[in-house]
Amino acid sequence: MAEKIYNVLFLCSANSARSIIAEVVLNQLGKGRFKAWSAGSHPSGEVHPMTLEVLQARGFDTSELRSKRWDEFARPDAPVMDFVFTVCDQAAGEVCPVWPGQPLTAHWGFTDPVKVEGDRDRKLHAFSLTQNQIVNRLRLFLSLPLVKLDRLAIKQEIDRIGQS
Template structure:
């Protein structure tokens, strides 16, 4: 049996960026990764624009929900192989200690939930952020330490615009 890597995505409200990253990693490489997401101030529900971005290509939206990062800090919590912060407020110096002290990195995306945004601007930011996360998740999947797929499995692809941003190193 091949090891499944556990990745935790963090974002303040866990209603958009981290949820999108969790869903994409699960959809694109769920046979090699267990994806989770959480935040320090979880929202009551997923942001509707995040659901709209995910609905066309994600097979199981029902497993997604905002969660507190405290769910991942106890002795019983799954031991992560990587923690990815998706906003400045949840970076390594703000995040709690996770069991096993997993390595962490930061992916910087503009907050599409910012105040004083017109709905059309918010929709544009969600679309841009979605494709940035697609590229980052794809780059993570292809990192050498995670690249070997079990025999008989192929990695799904989502067609994205050109230009791949720099991906963090997981170690």
Template sequence: MTKQKVLFVCVHNSARSQMAEAFLKQMAPDRFDVESAGLEPGKLNPIVVEVMKEAGVDISQNKTKSVFDFYKQGKQYDYVITVCDESQSGRCPAFPGSGRRLHWGFDDPAAFEGAYDEKLEKTRTIRDQIKQKIKDWLK
């Protein structure tokens, strides 16, 4: 059976798309080839790295990647899933090609304000929402 190709996309590829990529790889490695990318690749969010580690997933060596690089390489995907929140949906990158497009809106951990512990707690919530969304999607 051929694996389906999935691309998770958000603005910076520093948080939500990285979490989604990691969880789908963990939950269905035999069914999907998974990548993630952003419109303006930034730095990996250290709080996201921490909350993923709590969930038993190490993404500390991941690099942020550009949707334009993937496009220039001629990559094609069966599914292109945007994970930007609704306030950023105008900036949420589109990836050309024939793949099925899905939008799963999640708040951006980079936009969270407050003390470190508050940001950590909010990011855990997003992590758990992404994990649950992937579980539901796989059913």
């Protein structure tokens, strides 16, 4: 029997940094067990250049990335999500679309590297730090024995990861 592929959506308001990083990292680290997407409530329309820079520096493929609105994933023809994670506090507080399939949801807040002020090195450091934090949480998520846990246990675990 083929192993289930889990669909995951990462949400942020602008969809230019944190949610994009999470999408790319999970698609690579998930090794085919996960298919990740990202979207925003008010997308900026572009992926932040420093997001691309830090991802490319660690060998992640960024060729297909784009900033997109979360409505794309609430349409009837959209992939049915197993998990939806908000990665910024603003998106966590907004009214989200109704997601088909009743995915498990959790808030995994990260500081917005786009808002860091200072010189280029300081800003780039903020993007790298955010990327590292996302990688760490996703490694915890990937270590969960999802097929052995019931829905409530998975929900508790993904909430716990969000608080780490």
